[in-house]
Amino acid sequence: MPTSKAVLLIGGPSKGTRFRPLSLDVPKPLFSVGGRPIIWHSLVALSHVEGLNEVLLVGFYDESVINPFVKEAARDFPNLNIRYLREFQSLGTAGGLYHYRDIISKGNPDQIFVLHSDIVCGWPLAELQKFHGTHRGVGTVMAVKVPREEVTKFGCIVIDPQTSQARHYVEKPEEPLSDSVNAGLYLFDAALLFSSIRDAMEAKVARSAEDPESSSDEQLRLEQDVLSPLASTGKLYAYQTTSPWVQIKSAASAIPANALILASYKTTNPSLLRRRSPTILAKSRADYSKKKGPEIVEPCFIHEDAQIDDTAKIGPNVSIGSGVKIGYGCRVKESIILDDTTLDKNSCVLYSIIGENCKIAPWARVEGAPLVGDKQSIAILGKDVSVLKEVHIRSCIVLPSKNLSRSAKNEVLL
Numbered sequence: 001m002p003t004s005k006a007v008l009l010i011g012g013p014s015k016g017t018r019f020r021p022l023s024l025d026v027p028k029p030l031f032s033v034g035g036r037p038i039i040w041h042s043l044v045a046l047s048h049v050e051g052l053n054e055v056l057l058v059g060f061y062d063e064s065v066i067n068p069f070v071k072e073a074a075r076d077f078p079n080l081n082i083r084y085l086r087e088f089q090s091l092g093t094a095g096g097l098y099h100y101r102d103i104i105s106k107g108n109p110d111q112i113f114v115l116h117s118d119i120v121c122g123w124p125l126a127e128l129q130k131f132h133g134t135h136r137g138v139g140t141v142m143a144v145k146v147p148r149e150e151v152t153k154f155g156c157i158v159i160d161p162q163t164s165q166a167r168h169y170v171e172k173p174e175e176p177l178s179d180s181v182n183a184g185l186y187l188f189d190a191a192l193l194f195s196s197i198r199d200a201m202e203a204k205v206a207r208s209a210e211d212p213e214s215s216s217d218e219q220l221r222l223e224q225d226v227l228s229p230l231a232s233t234g235k236l237y238a239y240q241t242t243s244p245w246v247q248i249k250s251a252a253s254a255i256p257a258n259a260l261i262l263a264s265y266k267t268t269n270p271s272l273l274r275r276r277s278p279t280i281l282a283k284s285r286a287d288y289s290k291k292k293g294p295e296i297v298e299p300c301f302i303h304e305d306a307q308i309d310d311t312a313k314i315g316p317n318v319s320i321g322s323g324v325k326i327g328y329g330c331r332v333k334e335s336i337i338l339d340d341t342t343l344d345k346n347s348c349v350l351y352s353i354i355g356e357n358c359k360i361a362p363w364a365r366v367e368g369a370p371l372v373g374d375k376q377s378i379a380i381l382g383k384d385v386s387v388l389k390e391v392h393i394r395s396c397i398v399l400p401s402k403n404l405s406r407s408a409k410n411e412v413l414l
């Protein structure tokens with residue numbers, strides 16, 4: 001069994017702008033889906049990889065923002081040594097790896113997993129590792145298929161059907177080259193990864209010496225600067241998976257990500273979930289579904305100290321945070337309700353994300369619309385928003401601390 005380490009690329013405050021207003025209060029990687037921060041779910045998957053005992057979070061957030069999570073994760077995953085390595089500025093998706101190469105390589109791991117922090121998926125890490133062991137390339141990129149019209153938003157990979165070599169890698173091409181794209185999850189041979197990044201670094205320095213305009217920034221990008229050249233030399237392989245996968249870019253994508261995580265709770269070892277969070281399934285299955293009381297349509301995450309009136313109906317695909325109060329006759333479906341929010345009687349929240357400490361008054365309604373194809377319009381309320389009695393908010397983005405006294409549709413309420 002090879003030894004390995006993992007690097008989670010968590011970015012920094014200048015990243016995740018499309019996730020606003022949800023990233024105004026919490027860094028995107030720590031936003032809660034399925035009742036836990038996005039990156040907590042990747043730690044669950046990594047904690048099951050044999051021969052892996054260290055996970056390094058690399059990003060450029062202030063330590064004070066990330067360290068509380070690291071402390072909590074250390075308790076949740078005692079078999080993993082988890083550390084945060086801060087870049088002094090954004091070094092790019094390969095620059096941070098290279099800057100911290102000595103720490104990452106310490107102990108001579110055979111392999112390095114590299115994970116983007118804005119994806120959730122079925123985490124087929126054992127399958128990825130098995131595939132990686134079948135070739136002698138530098139690395140394996142996990143690839144997923146997306147609709148052809150979506151391809152240009154991703155890193156597009158042309159895969160040799162015989163050898164599984166990634167023949168071409170083009171980040172956000174103008175025209176689709178294939179329907180396989182980079183899923184943001186890689187496994188590299190440790191020594192070869194750093195020599196490939198060094199080559200990319202030298203090539204970049206040479207380019208900027210020739211043409212100072214060409215690459216004046218400090219960033220080194222894993223995708224364009226490292227993977228693209230590797231593909232053209234046949235040293236990059238692609239592991240194509242049909243495992244479910246969601247990339248969290250816009251705030252709206254948190255709704256399908258939440259659903260994906262909740263669906264996986266049915267098969268995840270419930271004792272792991274209960275270890276730190278004695279809530280979830282235990283509560284929704286054993287308590288709620290057997291007695292008369294709120295009707296819970298699974299899957300849902302309901303924090304143990306949320307209060308839900310017996311006449312409310314919740315689910316499917318709902319995550320409810322700590323201190324939330326849901327009153328008489330409320331209906332909540334396909335939504336994330338963050339901590340300390342109150343839904344007063346007969347209010348309704350559908351396809352929405354409700355920020356912390358919001359107040360939804362009686363008979364008010366906050367809703368988005370179901371997913372059609374890959375398009376979804378959701379309603380998002382920032383922190384501390386109040387929606388007054390009988391007001392209907394439909395597919396709006398509402399910035400923090402607003403008092404909504406009139407109904408609105410398809411608006412950004414500043």
Ligand code: GTP
Pocket residue numbers: 009010011012015058059060087089090091092093096115116117118
């Ligand atoms: P955009 O569409 O422009 O957002 O690009 P993308 O989808 O390819 O994502 P991007 O390459 O910006 O980021 C991929 C992952 O790397 C995300 O999890 C980011 O948080 C992370 N990331 C991006 N830039 C940096 C960086 O400079 N340093 C570190 N450590 N992480 C980064």
